[in-house]
Amino acid sequence: VAARFAAQLQALHPGITPTVRSMSSPEIEAGLDDLILDMGLGYTDRMGAGGAKLDQVPQYDERYWLVRRAPQPAGAGLSLGGTISWADAAKEPLCLLTPEMHNRTIVDGAFAAAGVAVTPAMETNSILTLALAVLEGQVCSVVPGAVLGAVMAWRELQALALVEPELQTPVGFMLVRAARHSHTVEAALALARDGAWLRHAARHSGVLRG
Secondary structure, three states, X not given: OHHHHHHHHHHHOOXXXXXXXXXXXXXXXXXXXXXXXXXXXXXXXHOOOOOOOEEEEEEEEEOEEEEEEOOOOOOOOOEEEEEEEHHHHOOOOEEEEOOOOHHHHHHHHHHHHOOOOOOOOEEEOOHHHHHHHHHHOOOEEEEEXXXXXXXXXXXXXXXXXXXXXXXXXXXXEEEEOOOOOOHHHHHHHHHHOOHHHHHHHHHOOOOOOO
16 A cells, blocks of 8 residues: 555655655654654554654555465456454464564454464565465465455465454554644645545455455
8 A cells, every 4th residue: 555655646746756665563653753754654553652743644444364375266366255264264374474563463463362372384574475475385374455455466366354353453644743744745645635545545455345
């Protein structure tokens, strides 16, 4: 979603040169606190954890999916296979994000709520690697819905919505509270609040139908 946002921002404002970085939640919070970052897209339920006084612009609610190799490759890209409980997903060999990633904290909490503990077969700090590991290996992955928007053309994969519990985690842009922002940040904020953009973000955040 961050890449889609940056591309749209640059298209609207050719004089702006966005830089998109993949960072953990603590790294985003530290970067905002140290004024190294202008904005961060992340889990707004963590706001305040880094000590900075932050404002937020809500974007979408993140949902979670188990991605596995499809029994038979679909003709038109990634297939949707219904639902699976977190307890049943725990029985699979899993590729998960590394423990310092806040997404992993959310996933571990869901498994705990389902009464199970998981020892992953593989770990990564790369969101895209979660899907690539399934494509090339013998594992399944728990992925946020936004990842599915990036791999919808991968016909070898199947996604099942994770339930029991069914989680939705708020995601938004965060920035340090200020009386005035730079023209670049103001342009980014205008896009982040734009209704057409928010609908576009929602379509690529895991709000999918089989």
